[in-house]
Amino acid sequence: MAEYANIIVDIYQGKLDKTFQYRVPERLKSTIAVGMLVAVPFGSRKMQGYVIELTDVCEYEEDKIKEILSIVKGGVLIESQMIALAGWMRENYGGTMNHALKTVLPVKEKKKAKEQKTIRLALHPVEAKNELAECERKHKTARAKLLVALLEQRELEWETATQQMSVSASVIRAMEEAGIVKVVSKTAYRNPVGGLDPGGEQKKLNEEQQNVVSKITMEYDAGERKTYLIKGVTGSGKTEVYMELIAHVLAQGKQAIVLIPEIALTYQTVRRFYNRFGAQVSIINSKLSAGERYDQFERAKNGEISVMIGPRSALFTPFPALGIIIIDEEHEASYKSETVPRYHARETAIQRAKMTDAVVVLGSATPSLESYYKAENDEYCLLELKHRVQKRPMPLCEIIDLREELRRGNRSILSDRLSELMEDRLKKGEQTMLFINRRGMAGFVSCRACGHVIKCPHCDVSLSQHGSGAATRLVCHYCGYTTIQPGLCPVCGSKYISGFKAGTQKIEQVVKARFPQARVLRMDMDTTRTKDGYEQILSAFSNHEADILIGTQMIVKGHDFPGVTLVGVLAADLSLYISDYRASERTFQLLTQAAGRAGRGDIPGNVIIQTYDPDHYSITTAKEQNYEAFYGQEIEYRKMMRYPPVWNMLYILCASKNEAEASEAAVALMGKIDQIVRENSEKIFPIGPSDAPVAKISDVYRKVIYVKTREYQTLVILKDGLEAFIKDNRLYQNVAVGFDFNPVNGF
Ligand SMILES: Nc1ncnc2c1ncn2[C@@H]1O[C@H](COP(=O)(O)OP(=O)(O)OP(=O)(O)O)[C@@H](O)[C@H]1O
Ligand SMILES: [Zn+2]
Numbered sequence: 001m002a003e004y005a006n007i008i009v010d011i012y013q014g015k016l017d018k019t020f021q022y023r024v025p026e027r028l029k030s031t032i033a034v035g036m037l038v039a040v041p042f043g044s045r046k047m048q049g050y051v052i053e054l055t056d057v058c059e060y061e062e063d064k065i066k067e068i069l070s071i072v073k074g075g076v077l078i079e080s081q082m083i084a085l086a087g088w089m090r091e092n093y094g095g096t097m098n099h100a101l102k103t104v105l106p107v108k109e110k111k112k113a114k115e116q117k118t119i120r121l122a123l124h125p126v127e128a129k130n131e132l133a134e135c136e137r138k139h140k141t142a143r144a145k146l147l148v149a150l151l152e153q154r155e156l157e158w159e160t161a162t163q164q165m166s167v168s169a170s171v172i173r174a175m176e177e178a179g180i181v182k183v184v185s186k187t188a189y190r191n192p193v194g195g196l197d198p199g200g201e202q203k204k205l206n207e208e209q210q211n212v213v214s215k216i217t218m219e220y221d222a223g224e225r226k227t228y229l230i231k232g233v234t235g236s237g238k239t240e241v242y243m244e245l246i247a248h249v250l251a252q253g254k255q256a257i258v259l260i261p262e263i264a265l266t267y268q269t270v271r272r273f274y275n276r277f278g279a280q281v282s283i284i285n286s287k288l289s290a291g292e293r294y295d296q297f298e299r300a301k302n303g304e305i306s307v308m309i310g311p312r313s314a315l316f317t318p319f320p321a322l323g324i325i326i327i328d329e330e331h332e333a334s335y336k337s338e339t340v341p342r343y344h345a346r347e348t349a350i351q352r353a354k355m356t357d358a359v360v361v362l363g364s365a366t367p368s369l370e371s372y373y374k375a376e377n378d379e380y381c382l383l384e385l386k387h388r389v390q391k392r393p394m395p396l397c398e399i400i401d402l403r404e405e406l407r408r409g410n411r412s413i414l415s416d417r418l419s420e421l422m423e424d425r426l427k428k429g430e431q432t433m434l435f436i437n438r439r440g441m442a443g444f445v446s447c448r449a450c451g452h453v454i455k456c457p458h459c460d461v462s463l464s465q466h467g468s469g470a471a472t473r474l475v476c477h478y479c480g481y482t483t484i485q486p487g488l489c490p491v492c493g494s495k496y497i498s499g500f501k502a503g504t505q506k507i508e509q510v511v512k513a514r515f516p517q518a519r520v521l522r523m524d525m526d527t528t529r530t531k532d533g534y535e536q537i538l539s540a541f542s543n544h545e546a547d548i549l550i551g552t553q554m555i556v557k558g559h560d561f562p563g564v565t566l567v568g569v570l571a572a573d574l575s576l577y578i579s580d581y582r583a584s585e586r587t588f589q590l591l592t593q594a595a596g597r598a599g600r601g602d603i604p605g606n607v608i609i610q611t612y613d614p615d616h617y618s619i620t621t622a623k624e625q626n627y628e629a630f631y632g633q634e635i636e637y638r639k640m641m642r643y644p645p646v647w648n649m650l651y652i653l654c655a656s657k658n659e660a661e662a663s664e665a666a667v668a669l670m671g672k673i674d675q676i677v678r679e680n681s682e683k684i685f686p687i688g689p690s691d692a693p694v695a696k697i698s699d700v701y702r703k704v705i706y707v708k709t710r711e712y713q714t715l716v717i718l719k720d721g722l723e724a725f726i727k728d729n730r731l732y733q734n735v736a737v738g739f740d741f742n743p744v745n746g747f
């Protein structure tokens, strides 16, 4: 029971760090909680504020602190819920309360929502007709024109009247003063999906889909609130299931949030939801300005919209009566925030649902190990869609051993079998997707004589080759450092120094040379740099304006191209080399999702997986599309190595421009951790300190400590201990310490 409460009096002015401390009176100590609205004395006035933190530490002069007057009664406001959620995030992921509040609350910016004015008749139509006759008699043409329009349409936008009809503002104002018309101002919230027309037919669910829907809706109506995991093979119609569930809660006056990874949040996807729910739907994405985002949240609060679609941050849409949170492609790494607070949208969604009486539905063809593990342990309820819609078969998958190919004398990126099938598809007018899985391996430059790899002088990562010929540049993906490609190896002087030849550009060249008649599209960082580049390529391919689409992971995320009957994965094992314990899981997911793009239309599909490592279990199980087999092997490895999801892991990062200070701070933290380990009964395994996988970024040195425990809560206690230690220690003035619970993207 805390002695003091930190309170914010105005949460929407962007001054979230402006808190005031009050004493919690004895009678309120057992009931007060973070998020509650309270009445406090403020100067000579009485004001209301939200409790954002409870603490025993007095931050002001003890004898000047005033007492909280009372807890404000009434329904739980959405603000209270969101602040309580922020409190939970701060507690579970570290960082400050200010960070957490900025994440969950839309902070108002200076620019107000765009003002929109409309003109209406102030007279009864009969009177208006008399007035019109009068105007015509006196040749007041502008007035007459406006009256005719208003008699037809009742309401006109200010812009329509002044611009299209050329009625001047002074005429309108004069008519307003004469009591003929009324000018009404209504704040227009910018609507990002305006311009779409609802329509399109609704699909009848098949039996499998219906079973999943019935189970969830029946339990929902019976008042049960669970977390469901829908494991549905690629093309099994998960989106239709989501829409049916949303319709169910909307019919009960509730609202819905749908999280979709930003990369899959395309026009095509939004369109499907819009067809079904019309203007009740809104989206947010990273392209929206702070003001537009604020508008969307206001529209949600006002009840103007009931379905919000968006990436991670859409989770904080302030719906007053949230009924369901859906997380599509729940295995995606982008659901983990890479900035403080480093929250996971899945866990945070479950927490929000708990606070608001909503259910959570997770969906994926390749669930994260975390979610499947929880389903196995009955924490989540597992539901399956085992078949593709309309009895379409799963694609036929073959593995090609690239070493074998080389032995036979084929040095091309395309195996003989893949070339043969591509040729066949071109003849038949069917489409092919070629996927290069090159995460973290983008065209690095190495010396074939001595093996030296060219690295960024500021970051400990290899540089990537961009452009070709005289325009070739080496670029650092972390800091943007750019340099020219050296002609000779800087270490041994050999001239055999060149890029790792498997980038998308190289593939495009090879494909064009091999199939000159083919129309080829390429999708990667370079071709999607412009604002709509990504959408343009997708829609061109979807309209069959190309035969072959070449791309990186961007092309495998949940797209539905019925014309594609062949998918080629060019080097499946590349993602196995990244230094991350999730490498196998990533590889399995990417291959399965890539394969899932084939044969979604009426013609069955083929998948070719090319690899140097054909016996690796992530590749063999992906070939069989056998999730359970993959999971079985992978979970054993995680258990053995004490990795999540079986164990919990905390990364602690010490970063500083001064390497010695970063090291010293990390060693001191490790000392503190050892002390906590001795005081705690649970087994805690700290590792380090050592250099982070990327030891330097933009000249900032990075030291890392890993801690593994069985219980998450033990890590939270550890973090609290370390935060207190850091606060009291001058050493950390020049060293930034960051915490990441069960990291997904590595540090
Ligand atoms: N009951 C149904 N009857 C006919 N067509 C359907 C039905 N359900 C879904 N579809 C269609 O099947 C296609 C695949 O559905 P959807 O995109 O929802 O699958 P998915 O499970 O989300 O796939 P993935 O995980 O691969 O992205 C879509 O074109 C969708 O319109
Ligand atoms: Zn060399």
Ligand SMILES: [Zn+2]
Pocket (backbone or CB within 6 Å): 456, 457, 458, 459, 476, 477, 478, 479, 480, 481, 698
């Ligand atoms: Zn760099």
